Amino acid sequence: MVEGGTPSERIAAELRRRIACGELAPGARVPSTRRITREWGVAMATATRVLTRLREEGLVRAVPGVGTVVVGPGGASSTSRAAGRQSEGAEGAEGVEGEAGRGAAGSGAGVGVRRARGGGERDLTRARIVAAAVRVADAEGLAALSMRRVATELGAATMSLYRHVPRKDDLLRLMMDEAFRExxxxxxxxxxxxxxxxxxxxxxxxxxxxxxxxxxxxxxxxxxxxxxxxxxxxxxxxxxxxxxxxxxxxxxxxxxxxxxxxxxxxxxxxxxxxxxxxxxxxxxxxxxxxxxxxxxxxxxxxxxxxxxxxxxxxxxxxxxxxxxxxxxxxxxxxxxxxxxxxxxxxxx
CATH class of the missing domain: 1.10.357.10 (Tetracycline Repressor, domain 2)
Incomplete structure (x- = not known):
């Protein structure tokens, strides 16, 4: 993180660094406003200013149905194609589970939340499932939440989650209670x-x-x-x-x-x-x-x-x-x- 300046300036500088060094490649989704608020502990308005600043500098652009992505050397058209390939590749790998499944597939592994935080099915518990579901919803929104998406986050088979949480409605109830418990x-x-x-x-x-x-x-x-x-x-x-x-x-x-x-x-x-x-x-x-x-x-x-x-x-x-x-x-x-x-x- 770059020292000095306002929070939005420091976060924007960090994202510029990631883009410059290739950590965020052309066509890759940059952190959403939700993820910025959670990762850096700032208000939604600050997160919005960060993305606005990067857009004004021509470093990122909004791609409908994908999100805010890094602009490629060829400009907007190449970025759209790269983002589309990224989304299609993710969907092909994870499959489709309604609208929520498509939203999750388009997010990619390194953008919304990290996948497979270790343990897999052997260490699967209700608490781990709920925590992973909250991470997904915080980073990508409720529309991206599905049992398949949570299983991907945990590196486990989708059906294994149902042994601990019978229905998605049960998962939402547990997530709600966890949010208030925090x-x-x-x-x-x-x-x-x-x-x-x-x-x-x-x-x-x-x-x-x-x-x-x-x-x-x-x-x-x-x-x-x-x-x-x-x-x-x-x-x-x-x-x-x-x-x-x-x-x-x-x-x-x-x-x-x-x-x-x-x-x-x-x-x-x-x-x-x-x-x-x-x-x-x-x-x-x-x-x-x-x-x-x-x-x-x-x-x-x-x-x-x-x-x-x-x-x-x-x-x-x-x-x-x-x-x-x-x-x-x-x-x-x-x-x-x-x-x-x-x-x-x-x-x-």
Whole structure:
């Protein structure tokens, strides 16, 4: 890693080095934004800036259906051909298992996650299977996850996984619980009810950011039995206990707050996939949109007076973190109003 500069500059310099020395050959996929966030421990916005910088320098380009790849000596056309051959070769070697199988095959061994980390079938355990599945989903997205892809990661036969995890649904449940187990809640929540609920919500946001695929697996109408995830609800209910709320009100407040965090966090995965497919960050996409004719449809001050005022005023932060902070605070404000009303009724 090159010393000095911002995190995005240091990561970009490291990837330039890998390209220059041939470690990342023409046509090879460069690390995705998901992998950059995980490997270097940076935010998604930083990872996006890294790939944007390399694209602006002409070192990489986005290839639809493949991802961001190294530009070859012959430019874009040679890179597309090389990426296509790489994808076809991987698919021929691993076979096809629906859309997820094709997505995994195109990733290659050295791009998403490393294959066959040792042990093979002799040391196969449920814990190893779950850990490998989480690595695959973190690096390549949930669409790339299949039992065959996990088996390839472990250097084992696909059917051997089913002795430990009967179904893919079971695997997803175990992955969900593992993700929550990695970042446990403190033994005691801080302060009063508001601080306690905020602590739970912030930890959930952090977990979803670390595992962008996770939010799309959660269900609040058909919850699965995941004890480490259920601890969050338990702690939220405990924070609201003794405040005059009915059991139903406390449960609804706890679940509604968790559903808000999860619903917003779904966009982590969507944005990562959109950036990889389009080769543009969210800011770049918005910049391009503003210059296109169809955007003028929303610039009619008579039909959209508020939108016109919004676009002419100071820049508004509508990023995911800003929306999370605003939405969480307003939800806690609302819960506080209900608590005050119950206290007033009890004292009246």
């Amino acid at each position: 970042q446990p809640l403190p033994d005691r929540l801080p302060g009063g009810w508001r601080e306690g609920l905020e602590e739970v919500a912030r930890l959930q946001w952090s977990i979803y950011r670390r595992h962008p695929w996770l939010a799309s697996t959660m269900s609040f109408t058909r919850p699965v039995l995941a004890p480490d995830a259920a601890v969050h609800t338990e702690r939220s209910l405990a924070a609201l206990a003794g405040l005059g709320l009915s059991v139903e009100e406390a449960a609804q407040a706890s679940v509604a707050l968790a559903a808000f965090v999860c619903g917003l966090a779904v966009h982590f995965e969507r944005e990562a996939q959109a950036e990889q497919d389009s080769g543009m960050s969210a800011d770049e996409w918005m910049d391009r949109l503003e210059g296109e004719d169809h955007d003028q449809l929303l610039a009619d001050p008579e039909r959209f007076p508020m939108f016109d005022e919004l676009t002419r005023g100071p820049e508004v932060d509508l990023g995911l973190d800003a929306l999370f902070e605003f939405g969480m605070a307003r939800m806690l404000d609302g819960i506080g109003v209900v608590i005050e009303r119950r206290a007033g009724a009890a004292n009246g």
